[in-house]
Amino acid sequence: MKKLIFKYIVAFVTLPxxxxxxxxxxSVDGIPGASQDELSSExxxxxxRPQDYTIFFGTRSLSNYIEITYSQRYVNKxxxxxxxxxxxxxxxxxxxxxxxxxxxxxxxxxKANFYKTSQQGHGPSSTPIYSTNDRKFVIKRxxxxxxxxxxPVKSAKSYQVVLSQVVPLQ
Amino acid sequence: xxxxxxxxxxxxxxSLLSGCISPTVSKSVDINxxxxxxxxxxxxxxxxxxxSEMCPQILALPEVSxxxxxxxxxxxxxxxxxxxxxxxxxxxxxxxxxxNKYGDGKIRFMSQNRRVxxxxxxxxxxxxxxxxxxxxxxxxxxxxxxxxxxxxxKPVKIAVIPVINTNLVNMNGNSFSAMLRxxxxxxxxxxxxxxxxxxxxxxDYYLTGQFVPESMxxxxxxxxxxxxxxxxxxxARGESLDLTDGRVPDTSxxxxxxxxxxxxxxxxxxxxxxRNPALRANPNVNKRFTVMLVKPQxxxxxxxKTFLLDRKITQNLQLANFILSGEISGMSQRNKGTxxxxxxxxxxxxDPESNETLWEDTYETKRMTSAGIVYQ
Numbered sequence: 374m375k376k377l378i379f380k381y382i383v384a385f386v387t388l389p390x391x392x393x394x395x396x397x398x399x400s401v402d403g404i405p406g407a408s409q410d411e412l413s414s415e416x417x418x419x420x421x422r423p424q425d426y427t428i429f430f431g432t433r434s435l436s437n438y439i440e441i442t443y444s445q446r447y448v449n450k451x452x453x454x455x456x457x458x459x460x461x462x463x464x465x466x467x468x469x470x471x472x473x474x475x476x477x478x479x480x481x482x483x484k485a486n487f488y489k490t491s492q493q494g495h496g497p498s499s500t501p502i503y504s505t506n507d508r509k510f511v512i513k514r515x516x517x518x519x520x521x522x523x524x525p526v527k528s529a530k531s532y533q534v535v536l537s538q539v540v541p542l543q
Numbered sequence: 544x545x546x547x548x549x550x551x552x553x554x555x556x557x558s559l560l561s562g563c564i565s566p567t568v569s570k571s572v573d574i575n576x577x578x579x580x581x582x583x584x585x586x587x588x589x590x591x592x593x594x595s596e597m598c599p600q601i602l603a604l605p606e607v608s609x610x611x612x613x614x615x616x617x618x619x620x621x622x623x624x625x626x627x628x629x630x631x632x633x634x635x636x637x638x639x640x641x642x643n644k645y646g647d648g649k650i651r652f653m654s655q656n657r658r659v660x661x662x663x664x665x666x667x668x669x670x671x672x673x674x675x676x677x678x679x680x681x682x683x684x685x686x687x688x689x690x691x692x693x694x695x696x697k698p699v700k701i702a703v704i705p706v707i708n709t710n711l712v713n714m715n716g717n718s719f720s721a722m723l724r725x726x727x728x729x730x731x732x733x734x735x736x737x738x739x740x741x742x743x744x745x746x747d748y749y750l751t752g753q754f755v756p757e758s759m760x761x762x763x764x765x766x767x768x769x770x771x772x773x774x775x776x777x778x779a780r781g782e783s784l785d786l787t788d789g790r791v792p793d794t795s796x797x798x799x800x801x802x803x804x805x806x807x808x809x810x811x812x813x814x815x816x817x818r819n820p821a822l823r824a825n826p827n828v829n830k831r832f833t834v835m836l837v838k839p840q841x842x843x844x845x846x847x848k849t850f851l852l853d854r855k856i857t858q859n860l861q862l863a864n865f866i867l868s869g870e871i872s873g874m875s876q877r878n879k880g881t882x883x884x885x886x887x888x889x890x891x892x893x894d895p896e897s898n899e900t901l902w903e904d905t906y907e908t909k910r911m912t913s914a915g916i917v918y919q
Contacts, residue, residue, distance in 0.1 A: 451603035482577065503645070506591035507577035523599035525645035539579075 412496030418444060418458065421537035435536055438462055438479055442517055452527040456485055458520045458534060462512040477514055480539045482507040485522035487529040497533050502526045509539065584873075584884040584910045585627060590637050593906045597890050598641035604892070604902055606865075607649065616642075616892075617653045617863035625873030625886060634869055634888065653863050660858065667856050675852055676722070682834060682848070683726025689846060691748070691836065692734050701727075701836070702738045702746035704774050705784050707765050708754040708817070723750070723834075743778055748845065749837040754852065757829035765816060767835060768842050773810045775839075786814050829855045865901060866893040885909040 420435045442459035449455050462479055486501035503526045512518045522534065574580060577588040601607060607614050618639070621631040642650045654660070686692070692699050703720050717740075724737055727750075738746055753765050774784060782790060791810045830853040836846035869890040876883045891903040 449603055450605075451608040453599050453603055505595045506588065507575070508592050508595070509579075509588060523596075523603075525599040525602050525641075527647075 409496075409498075412498055413494050415492075415496040415533070417492075417532060418534045418536065421535060423538055435481060435538060437465065438476075439481065439512065439536070446532065449523075454487060454524045454529040454532065456522045456524075456532050456534065458483075458522075459517045460510060460512060460520055460536070461517040462514050464514045478511055480509055480511050482509055482537045482539055483520050483522075483534055484508065484537075485524075485532055485534045487524040487526065488531045488533075489528055490530055492531045492533060502529060507537075582910070582912055584882075584912055585625075585629065585871075585886055585908070589886075589888070589906065589908055590633055593634060593888060593890070594637040594641040596906065597638060597904055598645060600904055601642060601892065601902065602646060602650075606901060610649070610864075613651050614649055614865070615651050615653060615863045617860045617866050617895075618655060619866050619868035619893075621869040621871060623871045625871050625884075626875055627873070627884075631869075631871060634871075634890075635867070638867075638890065653858060653860055655858060655860075664856050667854075671853055678832075678850060678852060679722055679726045680730075682850075683723065683728075683730040685848070686727050686834075686836070686846065687730035687732070687735060691845060692731060695734070695747075698734055698736045700736050700738060700745060700747045701750045702743045702748075702839075703740065704749050704751040704771060706752045706754070707767075707770060707813075708756075723752075741778055741784060743775065743839065746839055749839055750834070751837065752832060752834040755831045755833060755849075756826055757831065757855075765813065767833075767837070767844075769809050770813060771837060771842060773806065773813060776806050776810075786810065787817055827855055827857075829853070863895065866895055867891075868893065881911060881913050883909065883911045 418441055423435060440461050440463050442461050444456075444458045446454060446456045460481070460483070484507045485505045486497065487503045488497070488499055489502050490499060492498070503524045505522050508520075510518050510520060520534070522532070524532070576591060579586045579588055618635055621634050623629060623631040639652055643652070654663075703724060705717065706719050706723070727735055728737065738744075743749070749771055751767060751771060753767060753770075773786070777784065777786075782788075791807060791814055829851060831849050832852040833847065833849040835844045837844050867890070869888065872887045872889070874885040885907070886909070887905055887907045889903060889905040892901045893899070894901050
């Protein structure tokens, strides 16, 4: 019995420790780049993966509560790219929301990045020429908020709006 | 043995405990400027949102985007009408930074920073001293090459009467005269001879002048002919050329030897003028220098020239095309330790000529905070 316990300790504790040692001995470690396939599939509006994840009833993803009703872009008279997006709080629509009632309002952050070249087929793989700050939008249930982002740099050709939840400080 | 053991254990316990009472060090945590961990009514995220929203709007104005040249903006600052004590200039700083960064060189702000103005004033004053030197040099050449000197068969003799109102440009009267004299002598190459200070016998011309403050015309201007007569009178009496030596009081209401004596009254008025605090304080106005060559017998100025010697130091706000200003207004409600604050932050651009509000936009936010009555 003691021999068996000893073998398990060797197998599950010592061997993994020994396996990690060679990697810990190197001074630098390569960073794999983001998957180009994933990047190229990103659209002009994306949700950031939420902080909370429950095993039983799925993620409390932003897409559970909000939807983009319209999205348009144009260039104004001054040559600036303007992006207008309608964001609606549609309340709880998924079957697993029966345990929690939809909040009366939600607060999201939205940030727009503008790029010099078209991102279609590439995703956000170049440096943005201008980024707005992360703006807060308070959306009551059922309401559509018109989010408007303007790029003061005139050479903008494409954009991406990133929507995320407001994460409280730990 | 047991006592020694207890003693040792106590020593170890005490040394371990002393490690437990070391002071805690406060830690700082890096936070994204758009995050709001404290939950206050107005945050850095609002400052950034205002700059991010309003900068493109200002740049898109036809008066700015279609302007052929640089657009200059003077800042009137942000007025805080809310109940929150804050450095309201932070809104303007952030907006200015965005306009400078994304304006593509088209927008320039007039500097109204006090520290910058103090250094600027210092630099301009130093540069002005160099300008004075150059102008004196030019004046010396002009006098030396004038017909009065060229047409004279023998060297021209000049007596120097101290330049008046040197307190206006913070210069010592004697040193200014000496500088002017030196420039004339260098340029004249022997054709001009100066008499000793205080000597006037045998002189062909008097060289004198005065500084004239531009905006104080009724106070700062001296009748130079009167001044020359007063100086001649003092020389005849064997007195110094310095009118402010205290011999004559600076008022015409005097008794005794001064009363009913026109020369003393004239001198007294001159002394009063020279002791005028407004002139002695070196007012920030344009100052011109008038130089004269006067014939002693007829008191006629045979040569006279006036030029700008010291300029008024201003912030040059008259060059600005527009004025940028802002206001923070708030409405607060309280109920049992919970406060709700509605804040309206407005920014506007005004045309100084027509007084029209060219552009205006507002940013509003409403938040609830739970805090004490005293501190928010």
